[in-house]
Amino acid sequence: MKTEESYLEEVTASEYKYGFYTDIEADKVPPGLNEDVIRLISAKKNEPEWMTEWRLDAYRKFLKMTEPKWPNVSYPEPDLQAISYYSAPKKKKELESLDEVDPELLKTFEKLGISLDEQKRLSGVAMDVVVDSVSVATTFKDKLGELGIIFCSMSDAIQEHPELVKKYLGTVVPKSDNFYAALNSAVFTDGSFCYIPKGVRCPMELSTYFRINEAGTGQFERTLVIADEGSYVSYLEGCTAPTRDENQLHAAVVELVALDDAEIKYSTVQNWYPGNKEGKGGVYNFVTKRGICERNAKISWTQVETGSAVTWKYPSCILKGENSIGEFYSVAVTNNYQQADTGTKMIHLGKNTKSTIISKGICAGKSNGSYRGLVKIGPRAQDARNFSQCDSLLMGSSCGSHTFPYIETQNKSAKVEHEATTSKIGEDQIFYCNQRGIGEEEAIALIVNGYCKDVLNQLPMEFAVEAQKLLAISLEGSVG
């Protein structure tokens, strides 16, 4: 019998062999954005008329919008006309062996405990594949298929499940939601689609890892997860291995729909290239993530963010149905010159809705981390409850941490609790560890992981272990 883990191993060990999107010609449209480019993208992807119109509508809305200025970050505005919005994924140049890979990268892999084969895959080294990837992928698909679960690329979903896409796309994050969401709606070319039928409990963690036919993470990803009534799914996004990308701007949109009595657990580990120690390079990560809960439904966001040069990201829950539950567990690490403005919005609309926010910020170096959270209790949200805990941990004295909690209550019966702490890793804590034989770096890792425990505990087991190591690595050399 195959366990979930063995699937993971097999699939990841073999993912490389078959090129991706082999059905798409390798070409690229010239940089720039206009209606013709959007029509071209849509045509290349062989999309139905309604989808083309949907994109164009988003684009027209986008034209009337401006980049948000309220996040507590500063960066040179990306030149959106300099981006090429469609290019068939190039096959990375295959390297002969690991000797050709950047030794820094290899060191990090080693610390993360990533297997040799996996190291090769991640750094683009040609691999001899033992396992036949098609059969593994098929076994995986078969298993999901038996249960009626759909898990495919967004492009495939538009072709094969247009009724579901049409019904739900843009219902949680409307096209005009914000500048980057509008842009994403107009030009997205990658992403995942997932549908769990009524009453089905998805037997394995769904991971973008699993999705054969997925060429890394795209610049404008679009994810849509629909959990039908009474179903359950746990979805993993990202990976702990450092992700380098030539595209500086990333603007993803993730929409979650949890129908009556359904539950979605969405876990992210984000480790985009943060730029070098001087703050050069690095990815801008502007993400819109939102879920909607119908009656008795539950959405739980868990994220560990260590990468990117500039991040803004507010996974949110609209608690529409009565008794629905929203949760947000987040660890955001910033080091060197990184800037992050993250948090969540919990919009309580239904009666008896509950939300929990646990946010742990860790700032080191010259970085800047902000928590921004909105808890909104609508007039009909009788007896709504929220509990928020926002902690920041500072390492060194050149970093900054800020907390911006917003609370709007339109129903007197609501109970909203907010707690916030700011702490530093104490010299006496480090000495205590040292005295027990635990060296400085290890001591920091231990203390930081202890600090983040409530969040890490929410992650699926293997993911949590990797995330712990990742935290330690992200903070290496940040005290002293």
Place this chain on the structure above:
Amino acid sequence: MLKINNLQAAIEGKEILKGIDLEVKPGEVHAIMGPNGSGKSTLSSVIAGREDYEVTAGNIDFQGEDLLDLDADERAHKGIFLSFQYPVEIPGVTVTNFIKTAINESRKARGEEAMPANIMLKKMREKMGLLEIDSAFLSRSLNQGFSGGEKKRNEIFQMAMLEPKLAILDETDSGLDIDALRIVANGVNKLKSKDNAIIVITHYQRLLDYIVPDFVHVLHQGKIVKSGDKNLAHELESRGYDWLKEGVEA
């Protein structure tokens, strides 16, 4: 085992230790007593390698090695253990995880493999029995919300797990109730052997009734002003420190 020679140390420019000489041999128990602020904790911190203190003169030899060349964690790897007067809280890190990390980091430093889980577990059970510690205790965050007595008992539990060569117990008795004092002291006695040594810092005779010292030293204003055998502690209990202070100040 431990040879301290004319040790002088300062913090923030303030001279605290003003020339300490002390020799501890394997198998011995030394008690250090002395008024508040005389420098007892400072001495233990300096031996353990706390960086805030600046050693201005003298040296500390531990098993033929100059301790002052080593960082605190390296000293721990050599077998030095300090039971803190004020143990530190580490939220979210369980007692088990902390001890496991401590043991394995020391083993790693000595070039040994990590301790197999079953052996660690067996050892934990044994030492928990010795110190009458409830297993629920092990999954709590280190020292967080622990009562004063629980913190001290946890220090000795760590000592039992780490099996140091030289243990310095800085006021381990303060905070312990009468029964706990007996349990912890008996635990310490069981850990004693001809190969290891213990320095007990205390204000009270009652601990020394259980852990009987071979030598008693009185520290005053950063100097050892008197040394003797266990009877010195009794004398201090009845006479206080004034007679010794006068001797110095005169």
